[in-house]
Amino acid sequence: MAHIMIAYVLWLVGGWSGLHHFYLGRDRQAFIWWSTFGGCFGLGWFRDLWRIPEYIFAANRDIGYMREFSYKRKNYKHPPFNTVRFVGQIVLGWAFGALVRLCITEENAYRGLGWLFCVAVPPCAVALGVHLVANVQPERASFQWPLIGALCGMVWLIYDTGSLHYSAIISAIFVNWKGKEWNPEVGNNRGFCKRLFTLVFCCLLYSTLWGVVIYQNASITTKDGEEVPLREAIPNFFNSPAWAEMKESLKELYKFYQVHGFEKLWEEIVEKLDPTGEANAYKVLNLTDDATEKEIKARYRNLVKEWHPDKQKDPSKKAEAQEKFMEIQRAYEILSKIQSKRMRQNKKDRRKEEDYDQMNRGRWKKDEF
Template structure:
């Protein structure tokens, strides 16, 4: 289906910062870079104002565009050096290298520090070379991935000799080797025709998942906020939050709901959760505890303690008996929680009605 220039500009206007117009034109590599850099640091987004017509002609395999491309391929053995792509690949590659290197948590432990530092050093050039490759090979040009990868790891060796760490050098050498080995891609249009939307979405999702993981880890390990007058990382804050009394109570509530679900199923859990009262579940709970509606809270507590001791899984050595005891024990715990909560709710409702 032919691509519309008007539609491309419309998509550019409302989704261009996220690369949607490039995805529409099957320029998936460029779409991914735009999505992860907010429209190529806004510069690429604005540049597309006058570049879009050519992109649409390429997508439609316009006769004039194809003829011009064929003449270029006949006259030039290799594609022209594009300064904008070269600078863009260095800038974005350096950014991704920085994010990757700093996304891995470096701890105070000597052994963990060594492993984390080694992983950061070797993973960063790989991500940089991938970014350089994506930017440098969009369109009817190609290059083997080994060249930007080789350039990035040569930079790693140079940094090791100089005892420095750099995000710029891997991106620079990777971009130089890629541009040095660029070739015309004579099968470009045939491959574009065979691109299935589902497969494109899968590849795009994989790339986005990798980026989101790197960015998420970077924020997790480096973002700081103020707590009790001290600056702590986001990771430290959530660890501190996790150990508060409120979170412990919340975990207990979720544990209770989970036990109730395993004992009574999803339908009763929904009834209990949304409506606060499930006659069948209440009746089942009384049956499990061998009690009735006239039983007091004291009766419930006593029966719960008695049955919990009787059916505690640790008392059983035989595997089958232990499994059976676990099921009964969970059913008892869920029933105890349900009846205690049910009685509290009834008590609260009675107090409100008396007021």
């Protein structure tokens, strides 16, 4: 039995992801809310504020709700037209179609089979989105009518592969005109594990499509202002020295885990991330982490003399020297602060040890008497 207080708590906490709909057995609606950030960017979530009691009655198969539902099925052969559901069909159908369309770049859209992909596949995704909204309880619809309507919109896609709104509108018209009927199965009688697996699989598939879109269309801007497509930058990263160092770090962490276990692993990960900048400072000064204070000062003085901007005769290298000079100074300041803190901490530790020794000596003298 579904409880209204639990439903409202889930609505408040995880309403944007459709958590309350999953609790009430409305899995399709939960996926729609999750994929559209709360039902078209929070509009559906806000509407649920006064719709949840009706959903509770349906989930619990309330006698009054079932009597009213039977009356509607007898007096209306097909469910009446619903503006909110119709708009939702258009929005989700267009969103699914646009997502699939973006999986292929403009460069490849008119090469070989790319054009066929842009014209034939997005309407199928549009039909899927329309069909998904059309099957939200208490209604259901077959897939053929939204598919036929979406394929009719291919006429516009031939001239403009981005004109998916025509397919979404025609598909929604077709499913409301011919495809929908009442769903006699009120509630959800499937097992929890099966429902959860299905929902997670659909979410992963949807997220994968978004990953493909980002991979194909996103770009990275370098410090020179050059935009590098992400699909080119990622392979370059895996061939870079940074990735080689990262692989070695991961191997070292795994070996550390085998010896020390999970308890000390987090401390080692934090150390590898170098939050204080100590490791990078040693790298800038070209020193190892066991360098003494004298060695750090000597290296700092030599590098400052070498990279001082006033000693650069070539004007084109002055900017580079200035940047390097500032980097050396920052590295030395970081190491100086860290060493000062450690010296103060060591003094405190020594004092504590001395006080502890004095206390023990006093106790031993009392024991002798």
